[in-house]
Amino acid sequence: MSRLVIKAWAKTLRRSLSERSVADVVGLLSMILGEAVDEGLFGSNSCRNPRLNSGDQPERPHAEADEVTALAERTPAGNPVLIVTAAYTGMRWGELAGLQWSRVDLDKQEIRIDARDGALHEPHGKLHLNPPKTPAGVRTVHLPTFLAEQLAELAVREADRAVRVHRPGRRPAPPLHFRRRVWLPALQGDTTLGWAPIKPHMHFHDLRHTPKTRLIEDGVTEVLQHKRIGHKFRGVMGVYSHVTRPMVDAMLAGLQARCEQYGSKTL
Structure with a gap:
């Protein structure tokens, strides 16, 4: 060979x-x-x-803040929270799809991605809650105020459900189902409703590019950028750089300001 x-x-x-x-x-x-x-x-x-x-x-597309709002507004009830949370946190599909309310602390305004069952995986066509994709995926995701408030509203209505798809006793909806029924129609638009297409070839995973790009625009330190989206920060900087609360607060202020500028659908 x-x-x-x-x-x-x-x-x-x-x-x-x-x-x-x-x-x-x-x-x-x-x-x-x-x-x-x-x-x-x-x-x-x-x-x-x-x-x-x-x-x-080819460079992958990312969604602008107004496009995120438009996509969320085009999705059925229960789905806007997924779009907005993905676009403002950088969480992976599996991390969102398997997210349980017990891991959402609305008082502290944070989501905990657990090391044991922090993500939904689909090995051999069967859905299971397992560890995140990588060890770096185990993290605390801090929420801007607007997103914590929207999650609180959703929690009142659907406290017995996971944030997105997993209800006790029911089989979670697979990614392909979401893509066909929710994601692609939102991207393709609907002329009868006055909805123009929004980057029709964009994948849901490309929403991870959106918060990363916004964090760069806002001057967020690189170590926090990596921590935010669940990537390991390699090299000497990764060893000696650490995330502090002032860094997190500054980042959240930037995300809150962006939402207030462009708006976000109430979930």
Whole structure:
């Protein structure tokens, strides 16, 4: 198995998988081959550091604040909270879909993403509450006042439900169901209602680009940016930089001001 063969295989994988998934698959193969080398089954690991060339990747879209409001207004009851929370917190789909009210502290205005069952996953077509995608996903997500108030209103109406989809005794709605029934119609618009299309090729995951971009605009420190969206801050800065309450308060003030400028649907 030559390095050229591995690179050609990776190129084939890209036809149906994301770059991250391709990297994970190739990385797993490298680990397996590495073990085989250690056991004397192979002379070398031809998959070690293959330097995969993914080519130029198109820039993913992100939603502006007014577009977030418009998308939320186009969705059925119970769904606007998902759109707005995703766009202002950077939480992943699984973190939102599996979020339980017991993890939402409205007095402290924060959401806790638990290390044991902080995200909804769909392995082999079955939905389960499991740990977040990465260890960095275990975090406290601080909420601007407007979002805490909207969640409080929703909690009064649906206290027996999860924030989004999971009701005790019922099977949670899968991501594909949400995409077809809620997300795509909101993006595509409806001429009879005067709704113009909003970036029809935008994925729900692209809403994670929105808060990241806003935080950069507001001058939020990089360590808090990473913490906010559940990414590990690597390198020396990641070791010696820490999030403080004044940093969080300044960030929340910026998010609150943005909402007051563009408005947000009452949930």
